[in-house]
Amino acid sequence: MTTKLMGAYHEIRAELLKRLLEEAPGRVQILSGPRQVGKTTLLLEMAKEFGEKATYVSADSTEAQMSGWWEQVVRTAGEKAHKAGGGLLLVDEIPFMPDWSRRLKSEADRIHRTKLPLHVVVSGSSAIQLGKGSRETMAGRFERLRLFHWPAGELMRCFHLQPDEAVNQYIQSGSYPGGQALLGQPDRWRAYLRDSIIEPAIGRDILNLEMVRKPALLRQLYAVSIGHPAEIVSLQKLAGELAERGALETIAHYLQLLEEACLVAGVRKYSERAVRQRAAPPKLTVLNHGLLAAMGPAPERERDPARWGRWVENAVGAFAWNAGQTVHYWRAEPLEVDWVFDGSWGAWAIEVKTGAYRPQDLKGLLEFCRLYPKFQPLLLCNAGDEAPGREGGIRTQSWASFLINGPGY
Numbered sequence: 001m002t003t004k005l006m007g008a009y010h011e012i013r014a015e016l017l018k019r020l021l022e023e024a025p026g027r028v029q030i031l032s033g034p035r036q037v038g039k040t041t042l043l044l045e046m047a048k049e050f051g052e053k054a055t056y057v058s059a060d061s062t063e064a065q066m067s068g069w070w071e072q073v074v075r076t077a078g079e080k081a082h083k084a085g086g087g088l089l090l091v092d093e094i095p096f097m098p099d100w101s102r103r104l105k106s107e108a109d110r111i112h113r114t115k116l117p118l119h120v121v122v123s124g125s126s127a128i129q130l131g132k133g134s135r136e137t138m139a140g141r142f143e144r145l146r147l148f149h150w151p152a153g154e155l156m157r158c159f160h161l162q163p164d165e166a167v168n169q170y171i172q173s174g175s176y177p178g179g180q181a182l183l184g185q186p187d188r189w190r191a192y193l194r195d196s197i198i199e200p201a202i203g204r205d206i207l208n209l210e211m212v213r214k215p216a217l218l219r220q221l222y223a224v225s226i227g228h229p230a231e232i233v234s235l236q237k238l239a240g241e242l243a244e245r246g247a248l249e250t251i252a253h254y255l256q257l258l259e260e261a262c263l264v265a266g267v268r269k270y271s272e273r274a275v276r277q278r279a280a281p282p283k284l285t286v287l288n289h290g291l292l293a294a295m296g297p298a299p300e301r302e303r304d305p306a307r308w309g310r311w312v313e314n315a316v317g318a319f320a321w322n323a324g325q326t327v328h329y330w331r332a333e334p335l336e337v338d339w340v341f342d343g344s345w346g347a348w349a350i351e352v353k354t355g356a357y358r359p360q361d362l363k364g365l366l367e368f369c370r371l372y373p374k375f376q377p378l379l380l381c382n383a384g385d386e387a388p389g390r391e392g393g394i395r396t397q398s399w400a401s402f403l404i405n406g407p408g409y
Contacts, residue, residue, distance in 0.1 A: 008154045009038050009177075012147050013045065017120070019143070020046065024086055024117040027109050031123040033147035034262035034288070035197045035205075036178045039123045042147070043090045053080060053283065054088040060096040070097060074107050081118040087395075108141050114146040116349055125205060148262065148322040149288040150175035152403045163301040167400045171315050172298035174290025186297075186363040198222075201261050211253075217244045218254045225255070225264045225284050226295055229314035230338075232329065234281040255282065262287050270328035270372075283329045286315045301354075309354040312399055313338055316352055316380060320345070321405055335364035340375065341407070348407050349375040352383060352399060359392040378407055 009123065013030075019029060031039055034207055034220060040058075047054040050317040063069060063179050074089070094100050096330065101238050104122065110183040154176055156166035158170025169175070176197065184191035202222060220242045235248045241249075257265040266282030275402045286292050292311065299307035321327050325343035340351040349372075367376045378401040387398035402409055 007353060008151055009042070009147060010154065010157065011326060012145050012215055013042055016046065016145055017049065017383050018123070020050070020088060020119050024081075024119045025108075025111045025115070027117060027147045028142040029119070029121040030142050030144045031121060031147060032144065033125070033334060035201055036147060036176050037149060038177055039125070039178075040092055040385045041148055042369045043092055043121065043123060043286050045089055046088065050088045053086055054090060055080060056090045056092070058092040059100070060093040064097065078111075078116055082114055086100075087119070089118060089120045091120070091122045093124055095124040098209065111383065118167075123201070139321065141243055143247050146324075148324075149318070149323065150177060151319055152404070156404065162398065163404050167215070167403050170310055171289055171380055173293050174288045176288065176290045179290060189296050191318055193290050198263075198291065198294060205279060206261050213255070214244065214246055214250065217242060217250065218257070221251060222263065223295075225258065226286055226291060228284045229286045230283065230294060230310045230317060232283045232331065237281075259287075263291060265318075265400070267327050267329055269404050270330040270337075272295060272372075274331045279329075283317075285321060285327070287318050287321060289315060289318070305355055309352070312354050313352045315348065316399060322349075323406070330368050331363075332364075332367075334368050337368045340368070342375075345407055347375045348378050350378045350380060351379045353385070354399070356385070357381065357388060359388055362389065362394060363393055368391075378388050 016029060016031070019026065031042065033039060037331075043056060047056040055073065057073050058064065063341060073091070077087055077089040084405075094104065097103065104120075108120065111120070132329045146386060151168040152167075152175065155164060155169060155177075156162055158177065158178055161169065169183075173179070176193070177298055178196070179189055179192055182192055200221060206218065207210060212218055221238065224238060224241045235251050238251055239246065241246060246254075252266075255264070259265040263286075264286040266285055268282060268283050269280035271280070288354035289298075289311065292298070292314075301308045319328055320339065323343075323345070325341045328340040329338060330340055330349070337349050338352045339348075341348045341350065349365055349368050351362060353361070362377075365377045365379065369375050377394050379386075379394050379396045381396060381404050383398040383400055386396040386398070395408070397407070397409060
């Protein structure tokens with residue numbers, strides 16, 4: 001049996017600590033998620049919390065490439081656990097260890113067989129590799145914790161920002177905590193995003209997999225997708241914008257890899273029939289606005305309202321995706337609903353308006369909720385522009401409030 005928890009940094013930290021305070025040995029805790037969201041920081045905090053009982057190592061270090069490294073690490077952690085009556089082994093970036101899942105399974109089985117009072121936590125930036133290995137050989141032996149891109153509320157909490165500051169930063173610069181100190185230095189900040197996040201995610205996490213036979217196509221698909229936030233784009237149109245040719249099936253597969261790497265999601269159309277979902281064009285959703293801003297400055301609300309609106313709409317969808325909601329869009333020409341969410345937040349149909357609107361502009365929202373009554377309609381608009389929506393009987397909230405609190409506040 002496995003369980004999965006997805007959430008903000010402070011929630012994942014609290015849950016991991018709670019599990020590590022349970023009687024050892026327990027299931028192996030697998031901490032996964034995109035690059036630069038705090039996984040290493042979290043492991044180091046746990047090492048500090050447990051003091052001399054803890055052993056922290058990184059599988060992508062130089063010494064980790066030496067013969068016998070893994071066996072020595074496990075031996076040292078086991079000796080500490082015996083001596084202190086309990087221990088903690090923290091292994092960062094474990095996918096860099098050859099044959100990691102088989103070797104970890106072997107040690108997990110030995111720890112349980114000998115009743116060694118040792119907890120084991122491993123992490124990895126590659127959601128694809130980590131997920132594949134854990135599913136194939138670690139079944140029944142692990143629990144997963146997924147740390148996704150930070151929401152605006154987490155920026156507010158950890159960096160003591162005002163709500164409007166956190167929202168503006170979330171939209172204009174993204175939410176990578178490691179980039180906070182560089183926000184006033186645009187060139188260094190973009191270099192950090194490129195060298196520490198984008199290139200490693202594509203060049204190491206994805207391209208190291210043998211299933212990627214056209215790396216140039218994958219890179220081009222990423223660049224083109226970044227240019228269409230919150231846009232419904234057919235695979236045929238995507239193919240037309242790529243310099244390298246590729247079959248539509250290949251493009252669809254590579255888009256899925258970008259989503260598994262937590263870069264860009266191809267959100268599907270809502271339908272109760274799976275065949276219709278697969279046939280409809282995806283809505284491209286960039287999962288952290290730092291990836292958008294790395295390609296150029298954010299749009300100004302007054303000078304480029306259409307592009308600003310796309311960024312706000314994308315931010316709403318990315319927030320829900322990173323919070324573990326099931327995310328769709330809906331369209332039945334000429335009607336459309338920007339987002340359809342289902343999950344721990346409840347079932348919501350959401351329309352995002354960043355400019356003036358009229359009650360008749362909400363026909364798509366009302367029609368969708370008539371067809372699918374389990375969903376509640378919610379209009380997100382500029383603060384102060386709620387009146388037309390409420391006059392039409394639709395629950396209305398500012399998008400700034402939504403990006404801090406979620407739906408319904």
